[in-house]
Amino acid sequence: MYSEKVMDHFMNPRNVGEIENADGVGEVGNAKCGDIMKMYLKIENDIIVDAKFKTFGCGAAVATSSMSTELVVGKTVEEALKITNKAVAEALDGLPSAKMHCSNLAEEAIRAAIEDYKRKNGLLGECDCAAACGRRCDDVHHDHGYDEDDDE
Amino acid sequence: MYSEKVMDHFMNPRNVGEIENADGVGEVGNAKCGDIMKMYLKIENDIIVDAKFKTFGCGAAVATSSMSTELVVGKTVEEALKITNKAVAEALDGLPSAKMHCSNLAEEAIRAAIEDYKRKNGLLGECDCAAACGRRCDDVHHDHGYDEDDDE
Amino acid sequence: MGEKLIYMDHAATTYVKPQVVEAMLPFFTEKFGNASSIYTIGRESKKAIEESREKVSDAIGAQAREIFFTGSGTEADNWAIKGVAYANKSKGNHIITTNIEHHAVLHTCQYLENDGFEVTYLPVDENGLVTPQQVADAIKPNTILITIMFANNEIGTIQPIAEIGAIAKEKGIYFHTDAVQAIGNIAINVKDMNIDLMSMSAHKFYGPKGVGALYVRKGVKLVSFIHGGAQERGRRASTENIPAIVGFGKAIELATANLDEYNKKIMALRDRTIDEITKKIPFVKLNGHREKRLPGNVNLSFQFIEGESLLLMLDMKGIAASSGSACTSGSLDPSHVLLAIGLPHEIAHGSLRLTFGDENTDEDVNKLLEVLPVIVERLREMSPLYEN
């Protein structure tokens, strides 16, 4: 099911934990749905210098959290915002199709943490708030492996 | 499925053939249903001294024909009329329940042959004709092995 | 009895090939994991199923996601027909089939008739064929499904499936074919033949009993038949029967790899049998089309005798065959197929089906040709219909 890389990041997740006095913190997901990801960023001169996470969720959720923290470190805030869930999944040698939504979680957590950083630093434009996570349980199709196109 | 005795009477049927100038001949069944039995009797002083048959039908039909001819020989006409299909089946160490109707054929063939004998000899009472075989295909439940009591 | 068994009833069922049993065995014992489980032995089961699915789709020119495993060919037929009927009843309630389908199709259609559907049972000609024109003529505005078997299980006649598929496609009507007798025995490509749904069963081509498959073209509207867990992408519930599914895959792989050679061999047995029996024995008739027939199928009617007796005597000589006689089939009338091609009841009762397979040899046919005339003659002499 999971690639070796996913299993490696799941069994030995990088950057688990919290950052005290983080510059940006984002929490997305919902315990009701079985997944919560909390991302902590340390940002200096617009560059992400440290990232940590805590995740409640499946193997894919943990592995994408771990990979995301690796991917963002060293990037500028704007570069980090361009990291897509697809990029995270690819960096993990792929995810089962039923688990792609878990990588959304990682993308959203990065955005939410940067959002938080921007808000704290007065960098937010007028309407950017909507970009913060308003994800609800029902947005996620947790029906692993179904085909919605042709099923009754 | 069939007892050894049935198989013996099927593979080595006794008394196959015809009796020329038989005293009674009875034919029952219907080719449409897959079974016809023709019974020839030689009767002397009210005693059946010879019996032969020809049968188009399943293994049970052949075996009950064979057994019937053995059972009737030596019996008086009235005794022969008392031979039931159950008796024939028992003499064969039993028949599968789906095949019990084939032994009816034998019982009916004996009756029909005796009927013929009586008719030829003016021994018939007024209303006995009905005893001759008026069996039609639909009378036979050829639905081997079903339970009619509890099936929909 | 005591003699070597000569099995000539491959259309009833086949033995399972040793390579197939071997492929299945590990899944009973070490690799028994439930394919829905996420731990290692569960994932291995899942993988085995998906590999099998690909073998099936490769064999018929489909995509793997269009193959759904079932518990039998009968279940596949029930599912396809009821599934399309109930999913599309807002569009219409008319189904077209033939009067020589297997009971799995016929009884399902009859069930639907009781539930408000209308079914046209197309008659066949004396060879058991329907024409594409008959199908076209039967189509009505409310027709939602055409279900016509690929090849008949009794008389072996092969229908013009590609032509019927083309008509169905043109009219936008779903086309299902019961290919239980055809698959593994003749080449099938569901795309080329415009087949929307196709039933298969492993035990007709040296795979295990109790496992079938339904090909469902992507996009076909179909309701589920067996409700429960989310197996088979939510469309056919129940813990997957992994050994059997693996056996299905292995068997279809072997069958298709070897199809031409296999067919050449059993066709030779078939043709020799037909030629010599019709030459040697009087009052005999071949049932089914002479050319458009399954490579291994022989179906003959012997006048004046009854099928069960014939089978029993063949069995005593070590030959296993089958018949369309009511006395063996569990119904009042003899085979509906033999009646449909116009045989009178009494002739239908005297029919014999011989279906050749893998392990049959020329010697087997020699033996048959040696014993059959004697048996037929014996039964005829016992018959009140003969020389009458």
Add this chain to the structure above:
Amino acid sequence: MGEKLIYMDHAATTYVKPQVVEAMLPFFTEKFGNASSIYTIGRESKKAIEESREKVSDAIGAQAREIFFTGSGTEADNWAIKGVAYANKSKGNHIITTNIEHHAVLHTCQYLENDGFEVTYLPVDENGLVTPQQVADAIKPNTILITIMFANNEIGTIQPIAEIGAIAKEKGIYFHTDAVQAIGNIAINVKDMNIDLMSMSAHKFYGPKGVGALYVRKGVKLVSFIHGGAQERGRRASTENIPAIVGFGKAIELATANLDEYNKKIMALRDRTIDEITKKIPFVKLNGHREKRLPGNVNLSFQFIEGESLLLMLDMKGIAASSGSACTSGSLDPSHVLLAIGLPHEIAHGSLRLTFGDENTDEDVNKLLEVLPVIVERLREMSPLYEN
């Protein structure tokens, strides 16, 4: 990985016992005859089926003619429920069940709701129990069927089946029970318990997958579900899956012969596991009734963590188990059973089911008790919910 597999998911499926495989094997190869055929190898198949049927009926106190083999437990459930519903709809359209049934029952009931039937889903208490009184209160003049599972597959809770049966009998309403988890694990007598229909599946008690059985009390009005040939006395069509049926018979024979001893053994493993884990690990809760539960079932919820992660880590340590988490189950919500007994979503997500069987030992439990606390602690440290 690489370590010996410790399998603690017997409620998902079991391996097939060697004696069972051995009993099945000849029917794939030498004894492959179709049971509907009249020649020798066909009759042998028929005989093997009937012997198996007797083993099943003996095990549950029924008559052989009341046992019908199916392709799975799911099929048995579908058949029983749809079969009774459609056969008796002139009498009424109301069905009573619970909200913790297996999906094979729940989804079938939902299907019937779409087709005009009315279904009452009885709620259960925090242990997963329904009371006979609840059932009695739910009965209406149009009630035709009560279907309540014998024992739950997730939390192991055993229902008061005999009492419910008595109520159904008194009211003249058919009573079906899904005994897929119970049979072979606890003693059942269908007559004493007034059960009219009962579903079983072999792969839960060391028999093969892909074969189930439905007990149907003589006299019960039931329409067929799979239409086709006249197999199973005309009530369940399809070429009989003889190896699997033989395996079913052998497995149930072994299971019932040995039931007390087996139960004592796995109950000891169960009780020790429950006691020690709840002692060793904080924030843990046992799901299901403490006493009225299947001998091999343990179901625990670990707060703050998610089930799939737990299973993956156990798998890496060579332990196979299952969870009620949505992340593993293929549905949006976590287990409907865990929600029905009142667990909040986030706790239901962190549940672990361990089901013991034949080959489990005290050492297996030692290993579990060694690794589980470490894993739970690791996942909790990773969790944003813990210590928050």
